[in-house]
Amino acid sequence: MPIIKPRKSLGQHFLKDKNIARKIVGLLRAEGCGSIVEVGPGTGILTEFLLEINTIPTRFVEIDENAVNLLTEKFPEICNRLIHYNFLDLDLSANFQPPLALIGNLPYNISSQIFFKVLDNRNIVKEMVCMVQKEVAQRIASLPGNKSYGILSVLLQAYYDIEYLFTVKPEVFYPPPKVNSGVIRLMRNETIHLPCDETLFFNVVKTAFNQRRKILKNSLKSLMADTLSSEPILMKRPEQLSVSDFVYLTGRLCKAD
DSSP, rough: OOOSOOOOGGTOOOEEEHHHHHHHHHTTTTOOEEEEEEOTTTTTTTHHHTTOSSSSEEEEEEOHHHHHHHHHHHGGGGGEEEEOOGGGGOOOOHHOOOSSSEEEEGGGHHHHHEEEEEEETTEEEEEEEEEEEEEHHHHHOOTTSSSSOOOHHHHHHHHHEEEEEEEEEEGGSSOSSSSSSSOOOOOOEEEEEEEOOOHHHHHHHHHHHHHSSSSSHTTGGGOOOOGTTGGHHHHHSSSGOOOOHHHHHHHHHHHHH
């Protein structure tokens, strides 16, 4: 059992099972990466196995001072590789050698924000293996036509190939969460830039899913010209569109301008 008290404000649920920790670290490929970065090592259960990697520099980012003190006491060799900082505020390109492979048992309460940070840094984040709330993991890996398909599904799948790897039960955590967790892997695909205005693409996806019960003709009214109103694709709801459909729609909106 961890010797530091989990902080609810940080969404901390510490993994206790070393076999699962070993499995998660073993799923990280990190081929051609310049750095492996663990997000929120906590009590260091993944850290122990990451420190065995000697082919790629490993770095660790932890916001909790108590966890930082525990980690440096438990793993003295980590001192020069541990950054006591909020990962969400960290400049990844300035602190690590890209391309990056990220790994971590992510706090439930900020997992979506972490994924948006990955998107902001998609040109340097090559891979990510992480554990999040099962519902979030399934949503990210979800395909069009499913109720769980949403903003993160489309945006992440535009730039990453995503695999749902396995489910983790609550009893292997301290304290146990009220839901199952899921481990997923994101691998950067070959898309450097989408063949459309990427800023508008993000805006279209977010606007559409923020009113997901409406057909696109109604939800995207503020973004489109009247000349587009007869487009067949606009009679669909957002969960019916693939990434390529959203790219096409974004392109049509640009031309209409």
